[in-house]
Amino acid sequence: MQDTRSIPQLQDKLLCWYDAHKRVMPWRATPGQTPDPYHVWLSEIMLQQTTVTAVKPYFEKFIDRWPKVEDLAVAKVDDVMQMWAGLGYYARARNLHKCAKTIVDDYGGVFPEDHDDLLNLPGIGPYTAAAIASIAFNQNYTAVDGNVERVVARFDALTKPLSEIKLKIKKRAEELGRDNPRPSDFTQAFMELGATICTPKSPKCTLCPWQGACTGFKKQIAETLPRRKTKKAKPKRHGTVFWILDEDGRVAVRRRTEKGLLGGMMEFPSIGWDGKAEYLDGLDSMQHIQNVKETVRHVFTHFELELNIKKYNATGEAPKNAYKWYDVEELPGLALPTVMKKVLKLCTF
Numbered sequence: 001m002q003d004t005r006s007i008p009q010l011q012d013k014l015l016c017w018y019d020a021h022k023r024v025m026p027w028r029a030t031p032g033q034t035p036d037p038y039h040v041w042l043s044e045i046m047l048q049q050t051t052v053t054a055v056k057p058y059f060e061k062f063i064d065r066w067p068k069v070e071d072l073a074v075a076k077v078d079d080v081m082q083m084w085a086g087l088g089y090y091a092r093a094r095n096l097h098k099c100a101k102t103i104v105d106d107y108g109g110v111f112p113e114d115h116d117d118l119l120n121l122p123g124i125g126p127y128t129a130a131a132i133a134s135i136a137f138n139q140n141y142t143a144v145d146g147n148v149e150r151v152v153a154r155f156d157a158l159t160k161p162l163s164e165i166k167l168k169i170k171k172r173a174e175e176l177g178r179d180n181p182r183p184s185d186f187t188q189a190f191m192e193l194g195a196t197i198c199t200p201k202s203p204k205c206t207l208c209p210w211q212g213a214c215t216g217f218k219k220q221i222a223e224t225l226p227r228r229k230t231k232k233a234k235p236k237r238h239g240t241v242f243w244i245l246d247e248d249g250r251v252a253v254r255r256r257t258e259k260g261l262l263g264g265m266m267e268f269p270s271i272g273w274d275g276k277a278e279y280l281d282g283l284d285s286m287q288h289i290q291n292v293k294e295t296v297r298h299v300f301t302h303f304e305l306e307l308n309i310k311k312y313n314a315t316g317e318a319p320k321n322a323y324k325w326y327d328v329e330e331l332p333g334l335a336l337p338t339v340m341k342k343v344l345k346l347c348t349f
């Protein structure tokens with residue numbers, strides 16, 4: 001009798017399915033092409049916590065502007081942050097730039113192939129190192145992202161909460177990928193299966209190459225997996241953001257400190273919400289004009305933010321020296337995070 005759960009057979013089925021159904025991605029090598037490690041690395045960093053649809057235009061803009069890792073290494077960090085603005089999780093952008101420099105300075109612009117060398121690069125953790133080693137260099141590593149976790153949890157009908165079985169899932173994913181004949185394609189195929197067939201809602205099991213062997217499907221519990229502990233509601237925070245104008249109608253902007261939330265990004269001065277300042281320098285010498293009726297709401301990973309907007313005129317020297325001043329038309333070109341883009345929209349609409 002045929003063993004539908006034999007690993008070489010599962011690998012073969014998955015790879016055949018991938019050959020027929022893989023999506024075209026701007027960072028993905030086409031048949032016969034060798035994957036470009038720069039493209040693989042850049043896309044993997046961008047795809048962390050971010051959807052393929054959101055990443056595509058950013059990836060294309062980056063590659064147009066900085067076609068090689070050497071180009072990115074000599075870019076100004078401000079330009080990189082500005083190009084990244086809107087993708088979120090900004091530490092990724094700073095590490096991207098640091099990593100490009102390290103590859104040029106320490107490796108002569110050539111990505112290291114060794115998994116441990118990859119792990120030592122800025123911003124590269126176990127997942128990304130495994131993804132680059134397998135996708136770019138065809139080494140037998142299994143990169144376990146959320147898609148792969150979902151497939152494995154369903155395939156083996158694992159009913160415990162995901163947070164308790166992450167390690168078990170990782171080991172099982174590695175077992176399913178072990179010694180497969182095409183590591184680069186296998187890694188991508190595994191993730192692709194989760195992204196397009198074994199989707200969070202309504203998995204398309206009838207189209208799945210692993211359906212005959214899938215325990216979650218057999219037990220008809222696939223869609224309920226992986227289970228999660230009930231999430232607590234996110235705490236709410238409140239703060240104030242200031243839209244400050246000088247006599248020439250220019251707007252006050254400052255750079256946030258490198259460390260912490262939105263580190264290194266530009267912002268309209270704000271207080272009261274991020275555990276930093278509760279009072280704004282120079283506020284006493286400014287003239288209050290109005291409070292904007294609408295508030296800005298933004299959801300971060302660990303909390304929800306509500307910002308009131310206050311408009312002020314700056315007069316004295318103190319505020320002038322404390323900030324950088326930009327014409328309104330220049331503001332969209334700055335490295336403003338999404339929450340500050342919302343402020344800009346409300347203040348200029």
Ligand code: SF4
Pocket residue numbers: 151154155197198199203204205208209210211212214215216217222
């Ligand atoms: Fe996922 Fe369904 Fe395939 Fe099982 S059969 S791996 S649940 S898509």
